[in-house]
């Protein structure tokens with residue numbers, strides 16, 4: 001759960017990145033950072049909290065340069081230590097670079113131990129720092145099938161070597177003094193897109209909503225296994241892996257995480273999320289007075305359900321937008337507090353009604369229990385909870401903060417036991433086929449579904 005952004009050749013690179021990070025704020029709210037190059041030096045500004053708190057406008061004025069990268073972070077690996085705020089900066093025999101990472105490496109601990117035994121000293125607890133050490137220590141020549149541009153002969157092979165050692169999910173932006181580099185792991189777990197504005201500046205971002213905010217057009221996705229180099233000589237793509245891997249795009253990005261105004265993995269989040277709601281209505285029809293979304297992420301599935309079933313959509317829960325998303329708050333006590341602060345029933349809509357409440361996922365069950373309790377106290381006659389994804393049974397090792405296996409309610413209880421625990425009149429989850437059909441209806445295939453199936457593509 002992080003967002004990355006990069007810009008090449010823009011006179012207000014720091015400001016563009018600041019805007020891009022605002023658009024990606026939903027991907028991480030614990031910290032934010034910028035790294036900017038003026039062609040000679042790389043300067044950073046890092047801070048805790050939301051982008052507005054972490055980076056001040058006066059900081060941006062000081063960050064001069066036309067190439068920049070940025071990062072918003074939620075601590076999936078390494079905890080919420082301030083030392084883990086990205087981008088990370090490093091200086092080594094080959095020069096300086098900064099790096100920002102979305103994803104999680106599954107073999108980071110192993111590599112780290114090996115590097116530490118060899119004398120490496122780590123300054124953070126983040127898996128991203130492993131990349132820095134691997135890049136700096138790398139000695140192997142580039143793969144023989146690759147012809148390198150003259151600008152790329154020194155640093156880029158080091159990136160290839162690091163990619164060949166790590167396993168897991170990584171969408172990276174790397175800043176060098178005169179280069180922006182975008183990298184995506186061979187399975188393509190996390191999204192990463194390329195855009196360009198009318199003046200010819202290039203942008204790389206986790207989602208297209210961050211291209212919209214800087215007035216850039218979407219050009220294409222960074223492909224799984226691709227290293228895209230952008231510098232004054234133009235754009236160059238390298239594919240350091242000789243074999244292609246099965247794609248494993250995170251289906252959860254469509255279910256919950258990405259913004260609905262984004263296109264990721266070449267399809268619109270809006271359409272797919274709505275289609276999941278339609279499939280839910282095809283699979284499970286309830287006789288009810290209205291469909292109520294758990295805002296914001298349940299809205300489109302509820303709209304799809306309402307359209308397919310003909311049952312009217314009503315906004316029976318109002319969300320306070322000044323409180324962060326409960327699912328991504330780091331500790332249970334903060335999570336408990338923020339559920340109460342976040343949602344309030346509209347008594348006028350729910351009193352005396354039979355409600356179909358639609359949420360995108362049911363992870364721990366604690367939020368759903370509180371919502372159902374609130375709705376019943378506000379006078380709802382029946383509350384049927386419908387979830388637009390299957391039961392979450394396994395943790396994510398690729399960058400989404402699902403809790404441990406023990407904390408996942410679907411691991412401890414049957415659907416009927418969960419229904420009783422949360423106090424719903426009925427509970428239904430979208431089937432795996434229903435979820436995948438919603439995404440496959442459009443262009444894309446090849447998804448990771450491991451948190452629903454425990455079929456992990458990389459371990």
Ligand code: SF4
Nearest residue numbers: 250252396448450451
């Ligand atoms: S395990 Fe789940 S959340 Fe993680 S990448 Fe796979 S589908 Fe996405």
